[in-house]
Amino acid sequence: MKYDHLLTEVGERFVGTIMLNRPDQLNTFTSQLAAELLDALKAMDRDSNVRVILLKGAGRAFCAGIDVHELAGKTTIEYRRWIEHMEQPLVAIATMSKPVIAQVQGVAAANGMGLVAAADLAIAAENCKMGLTAINVGLNCVGPILPVARCVGRKKALELLLYGNLIKAPEALALGLVNRIVAAEDLEGEALVWAEDLARRSPLAIQIAKRAFYAAEDMDYFRQFDLMNEAFARLCSTDDAKEGVSAFFEKRKPVWQER
Numbered sequence: 397m398k399y400d401h402l403l404t405e406v407g408e409r410f411v412g413t414i415m416l417n418r419p420d421q422l423n424t425f426t427s428q429l430a431a432e433l434l435d436a437l438k439a440m441d442r443d444s445n446v447r448v449i450l451l452k453g454a455g456r457a458f459c460a461g462i463d464v465h466e467l468a469g470k471t472t473i474e475y476r477r478w479i480e481h482m483e484q485p486l487v488a489i490a491t492m493s494k495p496v497i498a499q500v501q502g503v504a505a506a507n508g509m510g511l512v513a514a515a516d517l518a519i520a521a522e523n524c525k526m527g528l529t530a531i532n533v534g535l536n537c538v539g540p541i542l543p544v545a546r547c548v549g550r551k552k553a554l555e556l557l558l559y560g561n562l563i564k565a566p567e568a569l570a571l572g573l574v575n576r577i578v579a580a581e582d583l584e585g586e587a588l589v590w591a592e593d594l595a596r597r598s599p600l601a602i603q604i605a606k607r608a609f610y611a612a613e614d615m616d617y618f619r620q621f622d623l624m625n626e627a628f629a630r631l632c633s634t635d636d637a638k639e640g641v642s643a644f645f646e647k648r649k650p651v652w653q654e655r
Contacts (some may be wrong), residue, residue, distance in 0.1 A: 397439060398534045398638045399567050401429040403454070404436055410595040412446035419455025424463040425482050433485040444654075447595040447602070449492075451515060452499035459508030459649060461529065476623065482507060486514040490610045493603040495594060499587040501580065505562070505563045510540025513573055514545050516606065517594075518563050519587045521580040527562035528571065546613075547572045599608045599654050 397404070403415040413437045416423035423429075439496060440446045453459050462482055470478060486507075489496050498504075498515035504526040510520050528537035528544065528586060545553035548571045556563070565577045578586045594602070608627035612620040631637050635653045643650035 397435070399432040399436065402432050402437070402438075406440075406445050407423050407588075407592075409592045410445065410447035410471070410599075411441060411450055411579045411591045412448070412549065413450045413452065413602070414440065416426075416451075416453040416459055419453075419457075421463060421506070422457040422460035422503065423453040423455070424460050426463045426466060427478070427481060430482045433648060434488055437488055437492060437496070438558055441494050442504075446496060447599045448591045449494055449496045450499055450591045451511070452498055452587070453501065453508075455502075457502035459511055460503050461506030461508050464571040481537060486540070487511050489514045489516065493607065494579070495602060496604055497591050497594070498574075499583060500524050500526070500574065501545060501583055503562070507540055509573075510543055511599060511619065512542070513543035518574040519576045519578065519583070519590055520568065520574040521599055522565050522577045523580050524565050524568075524577075525562040528556045528561060529560045529562065530628065531558060531560035544573070579637040598636045598640055598652055599652070600634050600652075601631055601640070604631050624628070644651045 399417075401418055402418070402497075403413075403417045407413070414433065416429065416433070418424060419427065419539050437449065439539075461476045462556050466478070495516040498512045498518040500512055500518055500520035501524055502521075504512045504524065509526040509528055528540060530537045541553055541557045544556060548556070552571060565574070568574045569577050574589070576586075604627050608624055612623045615623065635655050636650075639653065640650045
């Protein structure tokens with residue numbers, strides 16, 4: 397499907413790419429971009445040719461937040477509906493079966509930082525910066541702070557929310573906001589290699605692991621074990637689990653059947 401504000405592609409090695417494509421506006425969210433991104437994520441989650449989704453931005457920034465040109469002239473109820481619409485892609489990632497990797501360059505601010513934190517994994521250029529910057533214009537990032545807080549913890553999350561400072565890539569790595577940082581000139585290639593590496597693993601095992609992880613996240617400790625053990629038992633009964641073990645003993649590459 398073609399989009400006005402996104403570019404999408406499905407590669408030969410089971411990696412689907414979604415690129416935010418408003419480079420002149422630093423890939424800021426509009427209502428249309430939010431709707432398109434949600435649709436593209438769901439479409440790739442359904443696509444049997446996609447095992448891993450790589451999410452990136454065109455131009456010099458990953459995403460600089462929400463386009464403030466849409467801000468004025470709404471009632472309180474309209475603002476509520478509008479901001480919920482903008483945040484739907486962030487929420488959707490946790491409900492999807494397939495892992496989403498954020499590829500981050502330049503700036504990831506406000507809703508853009510929330511998108512990085514909401515992604516299952518993230519790889520960033522060593523010169524990128526990110527922050528919950530809305531406080532600097534009299535607003536706040538109380539939606540994006542939720543996935544950010546799950547990465548960094550309460551006190552650091554509140555500091556990011558209340559001060560609105562941009563942090564550099566090494567600090568983002570130390571805080572758990574990104575998994576890896578690489579040289580800016582290597583980001584494109586390294587992100588694709590990393591995504592393709594993940595796509596070589598059992599799709600069923602990855603999907604069951606992701607679903608179980610998010611389902612267990614807010615449970616008490618003992619219920620988490622119950623859920624995870626049930627997920628493991630279901631996985632063990634699949635053809636792919638049997639194929640993976642057989643391939644290990646036979647010293648060959650597994651052929652995943654996704655069942």
